[in-house]
Amino acid sequence: MSKTQLKAVLTQDQLPTDYYNIQHDLPEPLPPPLDPRTLQPMSPEPLLRLFAKECVMQEVSTQEFIPIPEEVREAYLRLGRPTPLYRATRLEQKLGTPAKIYFKREDLNPAGSHKPNTAIAQAYYHRKEGTERLTTETGAGQWGSALALATALFDIDLTVYMTRASYDQKPYRRTLMEVYGAEVHASPSSKTSAGKKFLGQDPNHPGSLGIAISEAIEDCVTHDNTKYALGSVLNHVLTHQSVIGQEAKLQMEEFGEDPDYIVGCIGGGSNYAGLAYPFMRDKLRGRSDAVFVAAEPKAVPSTTRGEYRYDFADTGETTPLIKMHTVGHSYQCPPIHAGGLRYHGKAPSMCMLIDKGFMRSVAYTQNEIMDAGLLLAQTEGIVPAPESNHAVKAAVDIALECKRKNEAKTILFNLSGHGLLDLKAYEDKLANKLIDYEPDSAALGKALESLPVVR
Amino acid sequence: MSKTQLKAVLTQDQLPTDYYNIQHDLPEPLPPPLDPRTLQPMSPEPLLRLFAKECVMQEVSTQEFIPIPEEVREAYLRLGRPTPLYRATRLEQKLGTPAKIYFKREDLNPAGSHKPNTAIAQAYYHRKEGTERLTTETGAGQWGSALALATALFDIDLTVYMTRASYDQKPYRRTLMEVYGAEVHASPSSKTSAGKKFLGQDPNHPGSLGIAISEAIEDCVTHDNTKYALGSVLNHVLTHQSVIGQEAKLQMEEFGEDPDYIVGCIGGGSNYAGLAYPFMRDKLRGRSDAVFVAAEPKAVPSTTRGEYRYDFADTGETTPLIKMHTVGHSYQCPPIHAGGLRYHGKAPSMCMLIDKGFMRSVAYTQNEIMDAGLLLAQTEGIVPAPESNHAVKAAVDIALECKRKNEAKTILFNLSGHGLLDLKAYEDKLANKLIDYEPDSAALGKALESLPVVR
Numbered sequence: 001m002s003k004t005q006l007k008a009v010l011t012q013d014q015l016p017t018d019y020y021n022i023q024h025d026l027p028e029p030l031p032p033p034l035d036p037r038t039l040q041p042m043s044p045e046p047l048l049r050l051f052a053k054e055c056v057m058q059e060v061s062t063q064e065f066i067p068i069p070e071e072v073r074e075a076y077l078r079l080g081r082p083t084p085l086y087r088a089t090r091l092e093q094k095l096g097t098p099a100k101i102y103f104k105r106e107d108l109n110p111a112g113s114h115k116p117n118t119a120i121a122q123a124y125y126h127r128k129e130g131t132e133r134l135t136t137e138t139g140a141g142q143w144g145s146a147l148a149l150a151t152a153l154f155d156i157d158l159t160v161y162m163t164r165a166s167y168d169q170k171p172y173r174r175t176l177m178e179v180y181g182a183e184v185h186a187s188p189s190s191k192t193s194a195g196k197k198f199l200g201q202d203p204n205h206p207g208s209l210g211i212a213i214s215e216a217i218e219d220c221v222t223h224d225n226t227k228y229a230l231g232s233v234l235n236h237v238l239t240h241q242s243v244i245g246q247e248a249k250l251q252m253e254e255f256g257e258d259p260d261y262i263v264g265c266i267g268g269g270s271n272y273a274g275l276a277y278p279f280m281r282d283k284l285r286g287r288s289d290a291v292f293v294a295a296e297p298k299a300v301p302s303t304t305r306g307e308y309r310y311d312f313a314d315t316g317e318t319t320p321l322i323k324m325h326t327v328g329h330s331y332q333c334p335p336i337h338a339g340g341l342r343y344h345g346k347a348p349s350m351c352m353l354i355d356k357g358f359m360r361s362v363a364y365t366q367n368e369i370m371d372a373g374l375l376l377a378q379t380e381g382i383v384p385a386p387e388s389n390h391a392v393k394a395a396v397d398i399a400l401e402c403k404r405k406n407e408a409k410t411i412l413f414n415l416s417g418h419g420l421l422d423l424k425a426y427e428d429k430l431a432n433k434l435i436d437y438e439p440d441s442a443a444l445g446k447a448l449e450s451l452p453v454v455r
Numbered sequence: 456m457s458k459t460q461l462k463a464v465l466t467q468d469q470l471p472t473d474y475y476n477i478q479h480d481l482p483e484p485l486p487p488p489l490d491p492r493t494l495q496p497m498s499p500e501p502l503l504r505l506f507a508k509e510c511v512m513q514e515v516s517t518q519e520f521i522p523i524p525e526e527v528r529e530a531y532l533r534l535g536r537p538t539p540l541y542r543a544t545r546l547e548q549k550l551g552t553p554a555k556i557y558f559k560r561e562d563l564n565p566a567g568s569h570k571p572n573t574a575i576a577q578a579y580y581h582r583k584e585g586t587e588r589l590t591t592e593t594g595a596g597q598w599g600s601a602l603a604l605a606t607a608l609f610d611i612d613l614t615v616y617m618t619r620a621s622y623d624q625k626p627y628r629r630t631l632m633e634v635y636g637a638e639v640h641a642s643p644s645s646k647t648s649a650g651k652k653f654l655g656q657d658p659n660h661p662g663s664l665g666i667a668i669s670e671a672i673e674d675c676v677t678h679d680n681t682k683y684a685l686g687s688v689l690n691h692v693l694t695h696q697s698v699i700g701q702e703a704k705l706q707m708e709e710f711g712e713d714p715d716y717i718v719g720c721i722g723g724g725s726n727y728a729g730l731a732y733p734f735m736r737d738k739l740r741g742r743s744d745a746v747f748v749a750a751e752p753k754a755v756p757s758t759t760r761g762e763y764r765y766d767f768a769d770t771g772e773t774t775p776l777i778k779m780h781t782v783g784h785s786y787q788c789p790p791i792h793a794g795g796l797r798y799h800g801k802a803p804s805m806c807m808l809i810d811k812g813f814m815r816s817v818a819y820t821q822n823e824i825m826d827a828g829l830l831l832a833q834t835e836g837i838v839p840a841p842e843s844n845h846a847v848k849a850a851v852d853i854a855l856e857c858k859r860k861n862e863a864k865t866i867l868f869n870l871s872g873h874g875l876l877d878l879k880a881y882e883d884k885l886a887n888k889l890i891d892y893e894p895d896s897a898a899l900g901k902a903l904e905s906l907p908v909v910r
């Protein structure tokens with residue numbers, strides 16, 4: 001049959017048994033979170049009011065491998081793990097590149113993205129610890145629908161605060177969450193004092209992940225038997241996503257390949273960390289010289305134009321401060337279709353790796369990334385999420401660079417989600433209606449000036 | 456790991472090498488198509504104006520196995536074949552049934568349904584025969600998006616006539632087709648004389664597959680270098696779908712099971728025939744006593760309330776007459792969300808098998824099948840297409856019957872597509888807005904009376 005192997009699949013028995021925790025291998029310990037009142041290092045205890053105890057333990061753990069509970073592995077199987085890894089031969093041919101392009105399929109589960117990898121783990125730990133209700137925020141709705149799915153499987157009530165820009169652009173993401181039994185509010189909402197504050201400033205406020213986080217946390221701490229789940233940024237979330245890269249390593253070996261470039265998109269950083277960190281482990285140990293490329297939107301250029309410094313994780317200034325690349329928590333993220341990338345900061349471990357030169361990042365406009373999405377759709381037949389199109393664009397650029405240099409490199413990117421609930425983005429692209437937002441230096445500077453100075 | 460096996464996956468090498476053609480095993484030859492003018496048996500030659508030569512050959516072939524071209528197998532691999540087969544243990548537990556419920560996943564390719572199985576084959580044969588442009592019809596948009604995907608892969612232009620009911624309910628199905636490069640018109644349209652006729656009768660005509668077929672055929676025969684592709688009903692289409700059941704047989708063997716009940720939904724009949732016929736082969740040879748159950752909507756009860764007789768395949772009376780279960784080609788199908796099941800007739804081979812008692816059929820209302828869909832979503836996490844929910848409902852009913860009789864039977868159903876582009880149906884269901892259409896006997900009688908009498 002086909003001379004070329006087009007995909008690598010894994011059996012039920014090849015599902016990873018442990019999560020990989022990058023904190024074991026970082027060049028130095030992560031800077032501690034700071035108390036928002038004293039700006040002094042804080043202990044993890046206060047986090048117990050919000051998160052599952054097991055997640056708080058994982059947040060500060062430097063243990064290399066953390067066993068995946070059997071109930072979580074069973075849910076992974078039910079929802080489609082292990083996921084296949086494909087080679088994009090038609091895209092290679094279209095580009096006329098000597099490079100080989102591979103991509104991991106995180107779009108094939110019912111929520112349509114990588115998010116269930118941590119949603120299932122968090123829902124399981126909460127169920128085990130007796131949590132009856134969860135609150136969370138969502139951007140494009142990928143995280144919200146993933147957690148709605150996970151809480152349906154583990155019988156927990158869920159309230160979701162969805163950024164208004166996405167709530168209005170993607171009504172069916174809301175329906176999907178409701179199909180799974182979740183309650184969904186557009187954020188900023190009138191349900192919380194934080195939400196009311198922003199609605200007061202602008203009744204048509206498009207919202208942001210930062211604001212939605214403030215609302216979800218306020219809802220959590222003001223209700224009994226209620227806890228909170230976050231879909232990205234935090235260490236334990238990135239750790240749960242490591243199943244992606246562990247599977248991808250086995251699959252690239254099946255292809256007889258060792259990737260030269262490992263590519264993904266970054267909003268909070270979890271889908272890319274999920275793919276990249278099991279490979280980064282080798283690099284941090286001097287066993288690999290693979291190049292790691294993270295792609296973000298020019299509209300929210302945290303790592304390409306922001307600063308590496310302490311900032312709040314939310315816009316309402318209620319969370320601990322963490323050291324990360326940020327455009328400032330008060331930066332108003334433009335309403336791009338890649339709602340999952342509308343976050344002012346990025347994951348601390350990833351920011352450290354970028355700061356120390358183990359990883360590089362690039363930024364693209366909406367039109368650039370949607371062109372890449374149309375190219376993948378018309379060659380490989382797959383319609384990616386706008387977020388994932390940032391990864392496609394970065395992989396295409398690298399493949400074209402290989403063409404210029406005539407280098408037969410191997411590129412691996414993460415297809416973090418499908419675009420079937422984001423077709424409005426494609427409709428706007430085909431109608432030439434997409435706006436390329438780019439902040440001017442003044443707007444960025446203003447948001448950064450407002451940050452607390454940590455001595 | 457999990458004591459229970461939850462899924463069976465196949466490798467690239469286990470992709471079927473041949474299509475299975477049920478005509479080799481039918482109890483008697485299919486009644487011949489009749490010329491619409493003379494009502495006399497007609498030769499297949501006129502079909503060559505519409506279809507690929509290879510498809511016309513397959514249409515009348517009684518050859519048991521037809522080799523699958525390598526280019527087609529490669530496209531199948533690229534788009535996700537072989538597809539996994541799952542066991543629904545959480546659904547079993549929720550129902551408290553001793554029965555085991557398995558389902559084949561035809562929802563995991565980029566078009567989201569079983570339709571690419573024949574779209575790819577037809578597009579390949581047309582490409583090989585030099586066709587530059589294709590026309591077709593689509594109901595819910597599953598077939599249209601599948602053919603748009605396939606023609607993108609094989610570089611053929613495509614014009615799609617989409618039933619207005621679905622065109623209005625599912626705008627993003629249209630965008631998906633356009634992402635793949637297709638031109639899409641709501642049907643009835645002003646592009647054809649057939650369309651104008653129905654628009655004249657009712658400017659808000661919801662359309663039907665029968666009308667859209669008339670428009671697509673008229674567009675085809677009135678343009679040069681243009682041919683036509685049909686997504687169901689015809690023998691060659693059902694033959695291409697046989698990859699589903701061939702894979703499912705291998706996978707059920709891997710589970711150590713031989714299904715007692717084989718279940719699916721029927722619009723034209725292709726997804727169900729695809730799953731069922733490789734198993735039916737054994738039954739027709741006296742080697743199996745499996746029960747075959749086909750589910751259709753009460754709004755379009757072709758096999759449960761229609762008659763087994765000669766009728767036109769289209770509403771415009773332009774096609775040959777074929778012998779099938781029909782509610783009459785002039786029957787106006789209500790605008791149910793399961794747009795893919797809004798067809799007055801069914802596949803001739805399937806109708807013969809129902810008529811001779813090898814297969815039974817059942818009918819359900821919109822609210823019944825959407826309840827079943829919500830049940831599957833909240834237990835297995837998967838959101839099926841409204842069409843597929845007819846199969847889910849039938850499987851659930853059988854499982855509950857097994858519970859009453861305390862019989863540990865094995866049920867296999869075809870999850871023919873996902874509902875991510877049909878979330879309006881779920882939105883309406885959750886808002887209690889779904890209408891249960893059921894034709895009265897007078898309406899059905901009227902449509903049947905108008906049929907030509909064949910002596």
